[in-house]
Amino acid sequence: MTELEPGRIDFYDGVAPGLRDDTYRVRVTTTVEHSATADHAGAQSLEVFTEDRWVKVAGAKYRLDPSEVLSVYPPPDSAGAYTTTLGHVVLRRRTLPWEKAVAPSTSTPWLALLLLDVNEATITRNVAAPDGTRYTTVSMSADVARAALPLRAEVPLLCHARQVAPGGPDTARDDDGWVAVVMTGRLPVANHAYNMCLVSLADHGAVLDRGSVPVTVTLPVLHDWTFKSGSSGTFQKVAAGVAQNAAAFGLSAGHPTRLDHIRRDGTPGVALYRGPIVGVADEPAAAAEGETDVSLSTARTLGRLLAAADRSLVRELSEWRRRDLMSGLGPPAFAAGSTPGDVAAETVARLSGATTDPWGVPDGVRRLHGRREGTPPEAPGANGAPSNGAIPRDAGTKAEGRS
Known part of the structure; x- marks a missing residue:
């Protein structure tokens, strides 16, 4: 897989999985032949064996593992000027929106993100699913469903995949730089409270077609959060x-x-x-x-x-410190006939000496830090300076800082 250069993001209309959620038949056919010659010329078929096996590919339907959600926007329980920004959810698995299709189509993604005023819909938790699991649902009237749910042709436009360069947005918790994004098709209004619901459309194709919308529309919710939209x-x-x-x-x-x-x-x-x-x-x-x-x-x-x-920053700092530490050790010098215990003791001594000050903080920074923290000066060292590196309070040195 090609790794992108820093700062680059590639967008894709979608990433199809190897197999969509469905039931598949695997057929194995074995043919037994007989030939009188080594080159199998004129071989005659004696018997044909056929064996069928059925395989079911089943992903999430009523619940989504929380680890699959990398980030959401607007942030949960936040309040801000969101009237000009479409909300979205970033998913870890790049194929997730396309692992099911909304019948009768074979290309309509099964996920949609709904922006719902808190007074427009009712969220019910701990509902029993047909398979025995517990899940969350959102219920709304037919008028709200027509306004909040996208049309079938709009659903693919609200889902896309991204490949993000290492260190870019949404990669702090991701492992391969690939994510899927599902967006809402509505903008919030100022001074309103909202529920954001990632719902399954797998069994609700009729609602997307607006052909037959029931009085009450109830959809499975795979992830949801709330926020408030303030003035811009x-x-x-x-x-x-x-x-x-x-x-x-x-x-x-x-x-x-x-x-x-x-x-x-x-x-x-x-x-x-x-x-x-x-x-x-x-x-x-x-x-x-x-x-x-x-x-x-x-x-x-x-x-x-x-x-x-910032995981990428921590990784780079650790790698930098490791290279700096190892380069400062130099090649070891073991005497002839050294035992494993001698080698271990020498290694511990060398590492202890190298990590006395593991971050190499300059003395000037240490003195300034000591003064700001109000560290009392200790007795002078051999050179007349306090042994802890702090500036005496009567030294007349002024240290200022602004946050």
Whole structure:
């Protein structure tokens, strides 16, 4: 399989599976022949044996393994300006939408994503399926079904497959870079709450054709989530609104919020926190006794967690560190007649020396970090500097930072 160059995404109308869900007959025919010559000339057929075997290919019908869903948009339980964006779900298995077909067609995908106002439909959970499994259904009136469900000709246009280069979107939890995407055909309206339902159309071809729509349409739901659509606006407008809301609660660059806080030594205290939108004052007020400003520490921790959630970044950092560590060890030098125990001890000693400071943090960064964390200076080392690398509080060095 060809791997794409970084940043590239290839789109496909669909990816057909080797076999669609159905029942197949496998026929094996064996012919026994007799020939009097070595070259089998004039061979005569003595008997023909025929054996039939039936194979059923069955995938998901009423339930979908949660691991098959890589991501959804809008995010679950979120609120935002979604009035100009079509919702969609990204599926791990690239053939999933085309593994069944909606009869009588052999090419209409069996999955559809429905955008439904919370007042338009009823979601029922833990329903007993004909095969004994429990699943979820969504029920709506005929008028809602006509408005929410796509036409048969529209269903293939709302499904497609993608091959995404490593490190691209939707690949953090994927294993081969191939995904399937199912989109909705409706746009949300501002200031409404919605259910998003990935439904099965396998047994509901008549509804897609609009030929005979029952009074109540009930469909199996394979995955669903909710969100709220708010008013639209630019980032500047949203950011200004956040700042105004903060000011309404008395928060500003010079007046961060105060929260109950447990310090590292286990004693109670007060934490001062301001978000990145609020910013920092040119001359921030000094924290009072028992107060700790955790704004920068919170921003730093959030950045580290975001980086740790990026699987490709973590993999590249680990590979870089492994190459750096191994190159720093150099070739081993074992004396003649070394035992396996000697080799193990030498290897442990070499690795211990190489990993004393595994990330190679510069001394300047260490000193700045120590001062921001309020680490008390230790006794001077041999060169007159504190042994932990922190700058003494009376050294006159000013360290500033903004989140």
